[in-house]
Amino acid sequence: MYPLIYTLADAPDNASIVGGKAANLGRLIRADFDVPSGFVISSGIALESTLRGRILAAYDQLGRGPVAVRSSATNEDGVSASFAGLYETILNVEGDTALLSAINKVRNSRHNEAVEAYLEALDLPAAPRMGVIVQRMLSPDYSGVMFTCDPLSGERDVVTIEATRGLADVLVGGRVTPSLFVVND
Numbered sequence: 656m657y658p659l660i661y662t663l664a665d666a667p668d669n670a671s672i673v674g675g676k677a678a679n680l681g682r683l684i685r686a687d688f689d690v691p692s693g694f695v696i697s698s699g700i701a702l703e704s705t706l707r708g709r710i711l712a713a714y715d716q717l718g719r720g721p722v723a724v725r726s727s728a729t730n731e732d733g734v735s736a737s738f739a740g741l742y743e744t745i746l747n748v749e750g751d752t753a754l755l756s757a758i759n760k761v762r763n764s765r766h767n768e769a770v771e772a773y774l775e776a777l778d779l780p781a782a783p784r785m786g787v788i789v790q791r792m793l794s795p796d797y798s799g800v801m802f803t804c805d806p807l808s809g810e811r812d813v814v815t816i817e818a819t820r821g822l823a824d825v826l827v828g829g830r831v832t833p834s835l836f837v838v839n840d
Contacts, residue, residue, distance in 0.1 A: 659700055660713050663693045663790070674698050674727025674786030692717060693790030696758065698729050698783075710758065710789075711751055717791060721747045724757035727786035728765055730779060740827040741769050742785075747792055754789070761787050798823040799833060814838040 666673045666681030673681075677695035684690050694713045700706065714722070726742030743764035745757040764770070765785045774781055799818030804811050817833035819826045826833050 659697050659706055660709055661695050661697070662713075663690065663695060663788070666695050670729050670731075671784075672697055672786075674729050674784075674788075675731040676725065676727040677786050677788050678727075680788070691791040691793055693722070693788055695727060696787045696789075698727070698786040707755060710755065714751070714754055714789065717789070719749075721749045721792040722754070723788075723790045723792050724748050724754065724761050725788040725790060726761050726764060727788050728783045729786070730783040738770070738773065740829075741767070741773055743767075744824065744827070746822060746824055748789075758787050758789070761785070795822065796820065799826060805837075812839065 661667070661673060661677075661681075663677065663680050664684045666677045668678055668682060670678045672678075673695045680690055680693075680695075694717065696706075696710065724745045726738075726744065728738060728742060731738045731742065741764075743761045745760060748754050748757045762785045765783055771781065773779075797818050797820055799816055800823060802815045805813040805815050814837070816836040816838070817826060818836070819831050819833045825831045
């Protein structure tokens with residue numbers, strides 16, 4: 656049996672337990688990359704009252720304050736599909752009630768129309784299990800999205816980075832034209 660909540664540093668290298676994004680963040684932390692602290696709620700579990708208490712205890716251990724509540728679906732950030740911008744992310748969440756509500760919204764985003772269309776287009780199974788990441792908020796000068804496989808050509812020897820000033824939510828939401836950086840092998 657696996658725990659229901661992991662720190663990101665202890666997230667297993669197993670997308671079926673914590674989702675793809677959390678598994679990848681755990682890998683980055685273990686490789687000594689600077690990743691904002693946080694925790695992940697395992698995929699495929701119900702938010703029962705006992706789990707709510709454990710979530711709030713993990714939030715206490717994180718130091719409370721504003722957090723980002725992010726998706727970590729079992730099919731997210733994988734080799735065959737990224738789901739970039741399709742699942743819900745809620746920024747600057749603060750307080751117990753807001754946190755629990757945001758977690759529910761993120762978990763339920765696995766059923767939105769854009770996700771269903773993407774799954775159908777790629778002929779992937781419907782309704783993946785959803786882990787949820789709760790991560791300390793940052794106030795960056797710049798942020799962005801990095802693809803380790805070119806999203807247009809599929810080339811694996813090209814890294815594509817799209818960046819913007821401030822938080823990347825405006826980038827992922829399509830509200831700005833980002834700066835584009837392409838790094839070839």
